[in-house]
Amino acid sequence: MIAQVTNETYAEWYQKACEGKPYFGCVMPVQLELFGKASGCYFAGEEIAIDANGNKAIACGVADPEELASFLAFLDKHELLTDGTMPKGWQQKEQLHLFALEAGASLPLPPQPDALRLNEVPSPFQVAQFLFREKPEKRDNFYSELCTKRNHGKAIVWSLEQEGKMISTAGAYAMHGGQAYLACVETAMHLRGQGIGGWLVATMANRLSVQGWRVVLLAKQEREHFYHRLGFEHLGTLTVCSDENTAEVE
Secondary structure (H helix, E strand, C coil): CCEECCCHHHHHHHHHHHCCCCCHHHHHHHHHHHHHCCCCEEEECCCEEEECCCCCEEEEECCCHHHHHHHHHHCCCCEEEECCCCCCCCEEEEEEEEEEECCCCCCCCCCCCCCCEEECCCCHHHHHHHHHCCCHHHHHHHHHHHHHHHHCCCCEEEEEEECCEEEEEEEEEEEECCEEEEEEEEECHHHCCCCHHHHHHHHHHHHHHHCCCEEEEEECHHHHHHHHHHCCEEEEEEEEEECHHHHHHC
16 A cells, blocks of 8 residues: 655655665655655555655556556656556656666766866756756756755756856766766757767766766666767666556647
C-alpha cells in the first residue's frame, strides 16, 4: 500500500527504496530533505519511492500497476518518470538515456573556448533568467529551489561569460550519497556548435569526479550522441509515460 512520508521511519524506508540507484539515489533524497517531507513524497515499504512534488511524478522501484495508476489519478498526476512499473492503462511517451562518469574517472577535455570567463558562483537569478526567460513561473520556481539547494550544499552551478554576459551554464542540481546529478546544460543559440557546452560539462564532471562524486545525467534521444562523444558511460534508459488524456492533448 502506497503511503505518505510523514515521519523519520517512513523517510528511511523511502530513501532505502532509491538508495544507490543512478539519478533517483540523489535527486529523490534531496527533494525529500529540502522540500518534500510530509507533502509530496510517498513509499510502499522499501519497494518503491514516489516524488509527486512537481508537475511530473518520479518513481523508482516496483509497484502494482493498477494501484499505481489509481494513486497517480488521485494525485491528479498525468506524467511519470520511472525505472520500473508503468501504471496500468498508461503509455510510453519517450525514453531518456542515463549516463554516468564514475568517481575517480575522467573525460577527455575538449579545447578550452577562447575569450570566455568561467564563473563558479554565478547569480542564481541570472542562471534562472538565462534558462527560463520566456517562462516566468518556471523561472521563479527554479530560482527559489536553486537558492535553497546551494545554501544547503546540495547543488553547484557554473557559467561561462563573454564580456560579462552569461552564454552557457551547467550544474549539479542534486548532490547526495556520493552522486551528483548534472542537468540544465544550455548554451546561447548563436554560439552552439562551437564546443562551448562540451568543455563546460567535461570540466565540471571531471572536477566532481576528482572530489569523489559519481556524476549522473539524463539525456533526450537527440542529445544522446553529445554525451557519448564526451565520453560518459551509457547505463540504460528510463521511461517517461503518460495517461491517455495527456496523450490525446499532445
